[in-house]
Each structure stands twice: as C-alpha cells, then as structure tokens.
Amino acid sequence: MFKRFCGAADALDMLLSRSHPLQRTDMLHVLLAEGRVLSQDIISPLALPGFDRAAMDGFAVRSEDTRGARPHAPVFLERFQAVRTGMPVPGQYDAVVMLEDCKLRGGILEITAQLHPFKNVSRIGEDVAAGEKVFSQGHTLRPPDLSLLSALGVENVEVYDRPNVAIIPTGGELLDIGSRPLGPGEAYEINSLMARLYAQKWGASAHKTEIVPDDQRLIREAVAANEKADLIIIIGGTSVGEKDYVPRILSEMGELLVHGVRLQPGKPTAIGVVAGKPVVCLPGYPVAMLFDLYLFVRPALQRIGHRSDPQPKVRAALTRKIPSRPGYISLVRVALQGDQAEPIMISGAGILSSVARADGFVVVSEAKEGLEAGEMVDVLVFE
Numbered sequence: 001m002f003k004r005f006c007g008a009a010d011a012l013d014m015l016l017s018r019s020h021p022l023q024r025t026d027m028l029h030v031l032l033a034e035g036r037v038l039s040q041d042i043i044s045p046l047a048l049p050g051f052d053r054a055a056m057d058g059f060a061v062r063s064e065d066t067r068g069a070r071p072h073a074p075v076f077l078e079r080f081q082a083v084r085t086g087m088p089v090p091g092q093y094d095a096v097v098m099l100e101d102c103k104l105r106g107g108i109l110e111i112t113a114q115l116h117p118f119k120n121v122s123r124i125g126e127d128v129a130a131g132e133k134v135f136s137q138g139h140t141l142r143p144p145d146l147s148l149l150s151a152l153g154v155e156n157v158e159v160y161d162r163p164n165v166a167i168i169p170t171g172g173e174l175l176d177i178g179s180r181p182l183g184p185g186e187a188y189e190i191n192s193l194m195a196r197l198y199a200q201k202w203g204a205s206a207h208k209t210e211i212v213p214d215d216q217r218l219i220r221e222a223v224a225a226n227e228k229a230d231l232i233i234i235i236g237g238t239s240v241g242e243k244d245y246v247p248r249i250l251s252e253m254g255e256l257l258v259h260g261v262r263l264q265p266g267k268p269t270a271i272g273v274v275a276g277k278p279v280v281c282l283p284g285y286p287v288a289m290l291f292d293l294y295l296f297v298r299p300a301l302q303r304i305g306h307r308s309d310p311q312p313k314v315r316a317a318l319t320r321k322i323p324s325r326p327g328y329i330s331l332v333r334v335a336l337q338g339d340q341a342e343p344i345m346i347s348g349a350g351i352l353s354s355v356a357r358a359d360g361f362v363v364v365s366e367a368k369e370g371l372e373a374g375e376m377v378d379v380l381v382f383e
Contacts, residue, residue: 002240002260002268003247007366008329011258012296015271018257018278019300022230024161030146035203036159037306042135044152047125054083056120059102059109060093066115077109089121096120128152138306163304165199165206166226167192170236170246171284172213190352191235191282191289198293201383203305204231214243223253227275230304233297236284239268246270246281254279262328262366266291286352291331291361294380312381313360316341322371324364333358334379341379358382 006014025039054060059080069075080097081090089096094117101113128134134152135145141157149157174189175182182188192208199206212222214237226232237246238259250256250272258271265288270281280296282289294311302308316334319342324330334341336359343362344354360381364371371377 003251004256004258004270005260005262006258007262008295011261011269011271012299014257015278015280015296015300016303018273019231019303021306022160022163022304025158026161027156027158029156030149030154033141033157033159034143034146036141036157036162037203038135038137038139038141039158039160039306040137041133042149042154042157044128044130044132044134045154046152047130048128048151049122049124049126052089052118052124053122054085054087054089054096054120055122056096056098057084058096058098058120059083059104060089060096061109061111061115062093063095063115063117063119066095066097066111066113069111069114071112074110074112076105077111078107080109094118094121138308140307140309160306162203162205163230163301164228165196165204165231165233165301166229167195167199167206167208167233168212168219168222168226168235169208170212170214170219170234174211174236176211191284191286194286194290195233195235195282195293195297198383199233199297199301202298202301202309203307204301214245216245216249219245220249220253223249223274223279227277229277231297231300232274232277232279234279234281235289236282238270238281238283244268247272250274250279250281263288263291263295264325264328264330266295266331267328269296271296287333287355290355294361295331312383313378314381315339315376316379318343318362318371318373318375318377320373322362322364324368324370326369327366329366330364332362332364333360334362335359336379341377355382 095115169192196206254274333344360379
C-alpha cells in the first residue's frame with residue numbers, strides 16, 4: 001500500500017520546501033547568455049544614445065527659426081545641415097525637419113512645418129541613462145535583452161548556474177532506444193528522453209544514467225552516485241508491487257516525504273530527500289510521467305534555477321463532458337480547435353500517442369465531479 005499518501009498541493013509544497021535556489025554562478029559572454037538568469041543587477045555603464053541623435057532623415061535646424069511655418073506660409077532658412085537617421089545633431093541645432101516637410105532650393109531650405117525643440121531628435125540618455133538599472137537580479141535574458149546589453153558595451157554577465165538534474169530510468173524490461181530489435185515483453189526506454197528534454201527546456205542541465213534493472217542494490221548505487229545533482233529524477237519502480245523498490249530505498253537512504261498522490265493519472269508518485277537533495281520518483285507510464293513533470297519537476301526547477309516562467313495557457317470551451325474522480329485531481333488531454341477544447345482521452349496513462357495528438361491538458365479540481373460540455377476552462381499548453 002502507499003505509505004505517504006497525500007494530495008497534489010501538499011506533495012508540491014513538500015517538494016518545494018526541499019528545493020533550494022542555487023547560489024552557484026557563471027560569468028558568460030553575452031553571446032552565450034540567452035535564456036540564462038541574472039544573478040545580479042546590471043547597471044548601464046554609459047548613456048544610450050551617447051549624443052543627441054537624428055531620429056529622421058532630413059535637415060538639422062534651430063527650432064526657433066521655424067516659428068510660424070506651415071504649408072501655405074513656409075519659412076526659408078539659410079542655416080541648416082543635412083543629417084541621416086542615427087547621425088549626431090550638430091550642437092548649434094536642436095531639431096530635425098523631415099524631408100516630407102521641407103524642400104531644398106539651391107542654398108535655401110523651404111520649411112512647411114513648425115518644430116518644437118528637439119523634434120525628431122533622440123536626446124542623450126533617452127533610451128538608457130548612464131547609471132540606470134537595466135535589468136534586475138532574477139531576470140531571464142532574452143534576445144532583445146542581449147542586443148541592448150551589447151549596445152551598452154556590456155560584454156560579460158553573471159548568471160546563476162543551470163540546475164544539474166540526474167535522471168535514473170529503472171526497469172528490467174527496458175532497452176536503450178535503437179540498441180537492438182525488441183523481444184517479447186521488452187520496450188525501449190523513452191521516458192528519460194522526455195524528462196531530459198523538458199528539464200533542458202526549463203533551464204536545467206540534465207544527464208541520464210544507464211538503465212538500472214529492478215535490483216535494490218543497483219538502484220541504491222545509482223542514487224548514491226548522483227547525490228551531487230541538484231535534483232534527482234527516478235523513473236519507474238514507484239508503485240506498491242513486489243519490485244517497486246524505490247520508495248523503500250528513499251526511506252532508507254534519506255527521507256520519504258510522499259508515496260502516492262491523489263492524481264489521475266499519476267497516483268504512484270513519490271517524493272523524497274537524499275543527501276539534502278530533492279528526489280522526484282515518477283511512474284513508468286509515459287502519460288502519467290509527463291503530467292508529473294509539469295506538476296512537480298517544472299515548479300521545482302523554477303525554484304532551484306531562480307526562474308519564474310509562466311506556463312502558457314489559453315481559455316477554451318469543452319466540446320463534451322469530462323468525468324472525474326471526486327477527491328482526485330484529474331488531468332485530461334485535449335486538442336485545441338479554435339476556441340474549443342476536444343478531450344482526447346480521459347484515462348489511459350500509457351497511451352503515449354494521445355499526448356502527441358494533444359495540444360495541452362485541463363486540470364479538474366478534486367472538489368469537482370467532472371466538467372460539463374461548453375464549460376470554459378484553462379488549457380495548459382504543452383511546451
């Protein structure tokens with residue numbers, strides 16, 4: 001039987017309380033820092049632009065010389081200078097007249113629009129002032145952020161290290177993908193591929209161990225060999241069968257916090273701590289494992305890696321009723337069709353093709369007995 005049975009919210013709280021934000025940092029060149037999280041504020045070393053800059057192609061003029069200019073009453077200037085977008089505006093001028101509002105007649109400039117001071121001029125520091133805080137600690141760097149830092153002359157940034165995730169697949173019937181043709185009762189080990197790719201997508205550095213047979217000693221050795229990881233993921237061996245050794249091993253090597261969660265699918269989930277590091281034990285069924293990745297691993301990695309990326313979601317109307325089990329959170333795969341969500345499968349934790357055909361999933365609260373057709377729901381979109 002399950003030994004530490006609880007609801008999903010309590011299980012997540014226990015996991016997050018043992019998932020500690022990293023303090024390790026890296027110094028990276030900005031060209032290598034996309035997607036990384038800043039470990040300190042960035043203060044601009046200079047003003048951007050560093051000079052009064054023409055914002056339009058045209059002519060630099062003194063704004064006071066254009067007073068009263070309009071299409072039917074132009075003014076004529078002898079003092080002006082041609083400029084292109086991005087060029088410095090000479091110090092004796094304080095505005096730029098657009099080409100559409102003027103005409104050059106020999107050495108005379110005819111202007112048909114009155115200009116106020118610094119019209120069509122980007123002032124010194126208008127974009128970023130020297131000494132201004134550009135980005136705060138905890139900010140995830142995006143391509144436009146790196147472009148701005150490069151414009152400011154910032155070459156290197158200090159970022160938090162990526163969380164190190166160890167993935168331990170278990171099961172005597174499993175083979176490495178493509179290692180040889182499958183025999184009766186065998187299957188390719190695919191769960192670690194999904195876990196590794198999602199961990200990397202969520203900002204971690206992940207590695208997979210060799211497949212560990214259903215052997216207590218070998219599983220224990222695999223866990224001990226990866227105690228330096230920031231998060232350990234064990235796949236399979238988490239239920240209550242004769243060879244489901246993982247929960248017992250966790251309780252012997254550290255602390256078993258959760259064994260069994262009120263999830264459908266995903267009930268045989270375990271959470272523990274070994275050598276001070278959080279361990280998430282995922283069911284071997286691919287769909288249940290995928291949902292656990294979203295419900296537990298993603299939030300844990302967000303906390304460890306100082307990230308706050310929201311999971312994408314959309315509002316949609318259910319095309320048909322979804323039944324659910326009272327007292328359990330139900331996770332239902334759906335396909336999006338415009339503003340409608342079509343449930344694909346209500347059950348079937350091992351039907352991986354249902355996930356490939358789904359765009360996301362709907363969470364049905366344990367307090368509800370299903371959702372009605374036409375009801376508006378949040379669809380959490382698969383990344």
